[in-house]
Amino acid sequence: MELEKTMSLENTFDQRLKELSSIGSDPTGGMTRLLYTDSWKQAQEYVKKQMESMGMTTQFDKVGNLFGRVEGTELPNETIMSGSHIDTVVNGGTLDGQFGVVAALTASQLLLEKYGKPRRSLEVISMAEEEGSRFPTVFWGSKNFVGIADNDEIKDIEDAEGYKFVDEMHRQGFDTNEKQIKRDDIKAFVEGHIEQGSILETEHEQIGIVNSIAGQRRYNITLKGEANHAGTTPLNYRHDAVYGMSKMISKALDRAHEIGDPLVLTFGKVVPKPNTVNVVPGEVLFTMDCRHTDKNFLSKFTKEVEDMMRQIAKEMGLGIDIDLWMDEAPVPMDDHIVKIIEKKAKEGKYNYRIMHSGAGHDSQIIAPNFPTAMIFVPSIKGISHNPAESTKLKDLVEGVKLLADTLYELAYK
Template sequence: MIQSEPQTIDELMDWISGISDAEGPGTTRLLYSQSWIKAQQALKEKFEELGMKTEFDAVGNLFATIEGTEQPEEIIATGSHVDTVAKGGRLDGQLGIMAGYMAVKELLETEGKPKKSLQIISMAEEEGSRFPYVFWGSKNIFGIADSKDVEEIADAKGVKFTDAMREAGFDFLQGEPRHNRIAAFLELHIEQGNFLENTGKKVGVVNAIVGQKRYTVTLKGQANHAGTTLMEYRKDTVECMARIVVQSIDKAKAEGNPLVLTFGRVEPKPNTVNVVPGETLFSMDCRHTDADALDRFTKEIEADMRAMAEGMGIEIEIDNWMNEKPVPMDAHIIDTIESVCKDNGLSYQVMHSGAGHDSQIFAPRVPTGMIFVPSIDGISHNPAEHTEAVDIQQGVQALAEALKRLAY
C-alpha cells in the first residue's frame, strides 16, 4: 500500500504556499510574477532531487520526467496549475502538483523505475487571476492557445501580457506542442464543494466536468420618481428581474441534480434609493453534465425571460457569452481509479465536477481522469480553504496506485 505521511503533506503544502507575491493571509502567485518564477524554479529543483529530467516549454509550463525502461515514448502524466487567485488558499492547483511529487517519489522508492515514462506537469496558468485569459498553460500544451487573444491584454496595473511573459523569460510557442507523447493524464484537486464532506467520503472519482452557459441579461424599462409613480404605471426592471429569478430558480430546483443555476451579479440603474430602476443588468450561470439537458433547460429559461419581460412592457437583451460543453473523463481511467479505491479500501464516491479544471482541456485530446479530495465547508479560493492531511493522504494513495497501474 502506497502512502504519504500526513506530516509530510502539511510540510510540503506550507512550503509551496509560502511562495507568494504578497503577505498573507492566503497565497497570491499570479502568472509571470516574481513568486511565480520562484515557485517554478523551486519545483524544478525539487523534481530534480528525485532524479527527474526537467524542462520548461516556451510559455513556462514545467515538465519533470522519469524515462520508462520499456516504453519511454509513452508518458503517464499528472499535475495541475501553479498560479493562484489573489489571496487564495493553500491547495487549489498546487496540491495537484505536490500530490504528483509525493506519488512519484514513493513509486520510485518502492517500485523503482516505471516501464512507461512518468511525468509531473506544473502548468503555467489556469485561473485568469492576473490577465483576462484562462487555461494558458494547458492550452499551450496542445497548441490551441491563440497568441492574438493575449497580445493586447494587460493586468490591472496596465502591464501587458506579452511584456510580463518576456520579462519572466518566456515567449510564444513555436513549433510542435508538447502533448504528442502523453498517453494518459491524471489530476488531483480539492473538490471546491461540499459533496464529499456531506457524504463522508474521502476520495472523489470524477466522471465528468460540467458544461457551462453564462449570460448577461439587460432589462430596459423606465426610470421614474419612487414617490409619485403609482405601482400600476411602473416599468420597474428590478421587479422584472426578481420575478425572472424566482421563476427560474423554482424551475431549476424542479429539474433536480446535477443542474445548477446561479444569478450572481446585479447592476440596477440609476441604483439610487428614490428612483424606480429603469435599467437592470444581471448575470446567469447554468451548469449540467449533459449537453442536451443543459441546452433544453436554458432555452426554456430564455423563453420564460422574454415572456416575463414582454408581459411587463420591458425590453430584454440576452447575451449568451459562454457556452462550454460538458467534458467526460476517460472510461478506462475512471475504472482504473475506482478499482484502485476498491482494492485499497479507500472511502470513495464517483461524482462529477461542478467547476472547471485543466483536465477539461486534456480530456478531449488524451485519456484523462480526475481525483477529488474533500474541501472543508466547501471553501476554496479563500485563505480558509482546507483539507485534512489524512484525507489528502487517501487521495495521494489513489493517485499513486493509479499511476502504478498505468505506468508499471
C-alpha cells in the same frame, strides 16, 4: 499494490505543501500567486528543484509550463502524466491547483523509491496558469500544452495595473513565437484536486472519482424599463427593471429546484441603474451561470429560461438583451482510467464515490486530447478561492496514496 500510510509520506507531502505555500503568501491571509509575477516564477523554480531532487529531468516549455520526467525502461514513448496548475486567485487558498502539483510530486517520489524506474515514462506537470486572475484569459497553461492556445488572444491584453501580458511573459524568460505542437506520447493524465464543494465532507467520504466535468453557460442579461420618481409613480404605471428581473430569477430558480442535481443555476451579479434609493430602476444588468453534465439538457433548459425571460419582459413592457458569452460543453473523463481508479480504490478500501465536477479544471482542456481523469479530496465546508480553503491532512494523504496506486497501475504494469 498497497501503499502504506507511512509518516514519511505524510511528512514529505506536508513539508512540500508548507514550503510551496510560503511563496506568494498574502499579508491579508491566504495566497496571491499570479501568472508571470516573481512569486509565480519562484514557485515554479521550487517545484523544479523538487523534481530534480527526485532524479527527474526538467524543462520549461515556451510559456512556462514545467515538466519533470523519468524515462520508462520498456515503453519510453508512452507517457503517464499527473499534475495541475501553480497559479492562484487573488487572496486565495493554498490547495487549489497546488495540491495537484504537490500530490503528483509526492506520489511519483513514493513510486520511484519503492519500485525504481517505471515501464512507461512518468511525468509531472506544473502548469503555468488556469485561473485567469491576472489577465483576461484562462487555461493558458493547459491550452498551450495541448496546442490549442491562440497567441492573438494575448497579444494586446494587460492586467489591472497596465502591465502587458507579452511584456511580463518576456520578463520571466518565456515567449510565444510559434504555436505549441501537440504531443503524441501522452497515454494518460490524472489530476488530483480538492473538491471545492461540500459533497464529500457532507457524505463522510474521503475520495471523489470524477467521471465528468459539467458544461457551463454564462449570460449577461440586460433589462431596460423606465427610471422614474419612487414617490410619485404608481406601481401600475411603472416599467421597473428590477421587478422584472426578480420575476425571472424566481421562476428560473423554482424550475431548477424542481429538476435538481446535477443541474445548478446561479444569478451572481446584479447592477441596477441608477442604483438610487428613491428612483424606480430603469435598467438592470444581471448574470446567469447554468451548469449540467449533459450537453443537450443544458441547451434545452437554458433555452426554456431564455424564452421565459423574453415572455415576462414582453408582458411588462421591458426591453431585454440576452448575451450568451460562455458556452462550454460538458467534458467526460476517460472511462478506462476512471475504472482503473475505482479498481484501486476498492482494492485499497478507500472510502469513495463516483461524481462529476461542477467547477472547471485543466482536465477539461486536456481530456478532449488525451485520456484524462481526476481524483477529488474533500474541502472543509466546501470553501475554496478563499484563505479559509482547507482539507484535513489525512484526507490529502489519502488522495496522494490513491494517485500513487493509480500511477503505478498505469506506468509500471
